[in-house]
Amino acid sequence: MDTKLVVYNTITRKKENFIPLNFPFVGLYVCGPTVYSDVHLGNCRTFISFDLIYRYLLHLDFKVRYVRNITDAGHLEGDRDEGDDKFAKKAKLEKLEPMEIVQKYTLGFHDVMRLFNALPPNIEPTATGHISEQIEMAKKIINNGFAYEVNGTIYFDVEKYSKEYNYTILTNRQLEDLLVNTRELGGQNEKKGRLDFALWIKAKPEHIMKWPSPWGIGFPGWHIECSAMSGKYLGDVFDIHGGGMDLAATHHTNEIAQSEACNHKQPAKYWMHTNMLTVNGTRMSKSAGNGFLPGELFTGNHPLLNRGFSPMAVRFFMLQAHYRSTLDFSNDALEASEKGFKRLINAYSLLNKLKSSNSSEVDISNLSERCYAAMNDDFNSPVLIAELFEAVHMVNSIYDGNTKATEQDLITLKKLMTEFIFDVLGLKEETSQTDDMAKLIDFVVDLRTEAKYNKDYATSDKIRNGLEQLGIQIKDTKEETTWNKA
Ligand code: AMP
Ligand code: ZN
Numbered sequence: 001m002d003t004k005l006v007v008y009n010t011i012t013r014k015k016e017n018f019i020p021l022n023f024p025f026v027g028l029y030v031c032g033p034t035v036y037s038d039v040h041l042g043n044c045r046t047f048i049s050f051d052l053i054y055r056y057l058l059h060l061d062f063k064v065r066y067v068r069n070i071t072d073a074g075h076l077e078g079d080r081d082e083g084d085d086k087f088a089k090k091a092k093l094e095k096l097e098p099m100e101i102v103q104k105y106t107l108g109f110h111d112v113m114r115l116f117n118a119l120p121p122n123i124e125p126t127a128t129g130h131i132s133e134q135i136e137m138a139k140k141i142i143n144n145g146f147a148y149e150v151n152g153t154i155y156f157d158v159e160k161y162s163k164e165y166n167y168t169i170l171t172n173r174q175l176e177d178l179l180v181n182t183r184e185l186g187g188q189n190e191k192k193g194r195l196d197f198a199l200w201i202k203a204k205p206e207h208i209m210k211w212p213s214p215w216g217i218g219f220p221g222w223h224i225e226c227s228a229m230s231g232k233y234l235g236d237v238f239d240i241h242g243g244g245m246d247l248a249a250t251h252h253t254n255e256i257a258q259s260e261a262c263n264h265k266q267p268a269k270y271w272m273h274t275n276m277l278t279v280n281g282t283r284m285s286k287s288a289g290n291g292f293l294p295g296e297l298f299t300g301n302h303p304l305l306n307r308g309f310s311p312m313a314v315r316f317f318m319l320q321a322h323y324r325s326t327l328d329f330s331n332d333a334l335e336a337s338e339k340g341f342k343r344l345i346n347a348y349s350l351l352n353k354l355k356s357s358n359s360s361e362v363d364i365s366n367l368s369e370r371c372y373a374a375m376n377d378d379f380n381s382p383v384l385i386a387e388l389f390e391a392v393h394m395v396n397s398i399y400d401g402n403t404k405a406t407e408q409d410l411i412t413l414k415k416l417m418t419e420f421i422f423d424v425l426g427l428k429e430e431t432s433q434t435d436d437m438a439k440l441i442d443f444v445v446d447l448r449t450e451a452k453y454n455k456d457y458a459t460s461d462k463i464r465n466g467l468e469q470l471g472i473q474i475k476d477t478k479e480e481t482t483w484n485k486a
Pocket of ligand 1: 031033035044046243244245246247274275276277278284
């Protein structure tokens with residue numbers, strides 16, 4: 001089947017026709033979250049982008065196996081095998097077992113994905129559940145001569161690998177530049193080369209999450225989990241491997257190296273990378289301290305936010321940018337997206353009220369072709385949304401009696417809008433309950449203001465306390481009274 005779908009492949013730096021290895025099956029692997037803290041909105045952008053990609057592949061009738069892992073071990077603070085274990089550190093801080101940390105933030109991640117209406121993957125494997133697969137892979141890499149042991153730690157030999165393969169194939173950087181820019185790490189002189197990375201790390205006695213291996217007690221390096229799990233569930237070579245752009249230079253580069261050193265094959269046909277969500281031009285990240293949590297965005301409870309926005313307004317905001325472009329967060333942009341989303345949903349709700357005519361002044365099949373053309377062009381959701389606003393214009397004009405459409409036109413238009421708005425973009429109508437609730441709270445807050453004005457402090461205090469018990473905080477300033485739901 002020629003779907004005309006074209007995807008940008010990071011490894012060839014070109015848009016390519018999408019031809020799955022084993023039509024109609026598609027293997028899709030996406031690097032999942034490291035579950036030692038709440039996901040921030042930047043992480044969500046990457047997972048929502050892949051949700052769009054997954055949804056469109058499903059819409060085109062591909063039989064997709066979508067694997068997205070949970071990193072619950074082996075991720076040290078530094079990306080180059082140095083620093084504390086992120087889970088152990090957080091466990092100490094929160095006085096919990098590392099596995100409690102993992103459970104807490106995995107559940108939190110699932111809740112957030114559900115709120116954003118992201119479809120769950122078909123398989124969500126964890127690093128800790130695949131220790132033996134990772135050990136087996138490390139053994140094969142050693143047997144093939146591309147890794148060596150020092151004192152219970154196994155390092156990947158980048159120099160040796162580079163003699164046969166291109167280590168920088170994904171990013172097209174010069175190996176020499178990488179060497180110059182990589183600092184020698186204190187205490188890691190046991191590595192032969194400064195680009196060498198750990199497949200398996202010997203555990204210090206105080207390390208909590210550790211497992212037996214042929215090389216003693218230890219834990220896996222970060223990169224090997226994705227190679228081992230993608231191979232297990234999708235085969236040595238599969239169709240799409242994805243993740244955020246920040247993963248290309250180290251994590252994915254090392255994944256390719258591991259798979260080639262193990263199986264002599266490049267693991268994925270298409271490498272897809274999503275661009276970053278930024279705040280005032282700086283990448284949103286936990287370490288930069290500019291990351292807000294989805295919950296803060298929904299309530300508006302953050303210094304950078306003027307007010308709260310609903311999950312679908314935020315999803316729409318994200319989809320209005322192409323997944324390979326950066327997206328800068330701003331209150332204004334979110335407000336505009338919220339309006340746009342409402343306009344789209346309002347038009348959709350008019351569809352059942354449209355009156356058909358005997359003649360037609362609309363060309364729905366042309367509109368449909370344009371929607372497919374947008375998505376076939378490397379999942380171009382902003383162009384798709386622009387086309388859907390053409391549909392909005394059409395609906396409003398038919399509703400106002402200014403444009404004629406036949407009954408068949410209306411059926412086709414509804415099918416088109418349903419498929420693209422709900423199935424492909426993954427938006428959903430938000431119950432107007434929230435709007436009604438907000439209006440109700442506004443009303444009660446006004447009653448309190450009135451009581452205060454009349455110096456009826458007993459009533460105004462009663463209202464304030466009552467709202468507080470419902471988790472609604474009232475804030476008085478000189479000019480106005482505002483409220484926030486925790
Ligand atoms: P982590 O939990 O740090 O492993 O990250 C999970 C995913 O979120 C990875 O694919 C990252 O590339 C991605 N990510 C991290 N920060 C951002 C950001 N600011 N914008 C978009 N994606 C991001
Ligand atoms: Zn990964």
